[in-house]
Amino acid sequence: MPEQRPVRFSVITVTYNAARHLEETIRSVAAQTYAGVEYIVVDGASQDDTRQVVGNYRDHIHTFISEPDQGIYDAMNKGLKRATGDYLCFLNAGDTFHSAETLQHMVDSLPEGEWPDVMYGETALVDEQRHFLRMRRLSAPEHLTWKSFRQGMLVCHQAFFPRRGLAPRYNLEYRFSADFDWCIRIMKQATLLHNTHLTLIDYLSEGTTTANRKASLVERFRIMCKHYGTLSTIGHHLWFVIRLFTRPGQ
Secondary structure (H helix, E strand, O other): OOOOOOOOEEEEEEEOOOHHHHHHHHHHHHOOOOOOEEEEEEEOOOOOOHHHHHHHOHHHOOEEEEOOOOOHHHHHHHHHHHOOOOEEEEOOOOOEEOOOOHHHHHHHOOOOOOOOOEEEEEEEEEOOOOOEEEEOOOOOOOOOOHHHHHHOOOOOHHHEEEEHHHOOOOOOOOOOOHHHHHHHHHHHHOOOEEEEEEEEEEEEOOOHHHHOHHHHHHHHHHHHHHHHOHHHHHHHHHHHHHHHHHOOOO
């Protein structure tokens, strides 16, 4: 049985020249009613007002790093190295928790005395004014396994909370989709994955992966081939195409 102490979360925000979005993210973390939160902000030596924004909320930030990095996943690795919580959450600048009670509701959703290897949930897409746009196109499956991602990234990276002890470093070979590979590697080790049945994250509908969608998809295909096999991955993608063109009404 897991330790009978409160669950602790390490929330990690990586940012670069995103001061105009960063404050919303920090305020979202600071507003959490759940007390067991360690907050880490990793900045890639931004040239905007990031330091000033962080300074305004320094009492809510346990660790602040500001130095050049090799990209978003290198920054995430720096945050991962400094995390001490039981569960990890990567909340990028511009993304927020869905409500002030999100972490508390997650803990409340756990069966008594049980700490799963991964907690996960749903993601809502919002615009820069924090207006709801829609739910994420791919929804979290009732029962998640490492094979689930053959269908795509069914759980948003931000809404995927693994136990820190299971989390490897991000593979810097991938520039846009290392989070996809990271989640699969964690799930391969996991034995218990818990669907919170909650909307956990409000995701700002923009970002590096969105801006580089084609390169991201190519990387995801390579990652799928690595984990699921090349022939299986090709066959699966061909089935997607067949279903698309044989759907009623086409």
